[in-house]
Amino acid sequence: MQEELIGHCRACGKPILCKMGFLDGVVQEDIALLCFVCSGDEEETQLDS
């Protein structure tokens, strides 16, 4: 398994990895990185119930 450290989440400081071509987070327009947890707060919440 190949992982590459891209950077750190600007909100929580969690390392953002690129795992086999998939980024473990999102890149903002200003090239800042956010992990999925923090980026989820800025989008619609995922509540199935």
Ligand SMILES: [Zn+2]
């Ligand atoms: Zn985060």
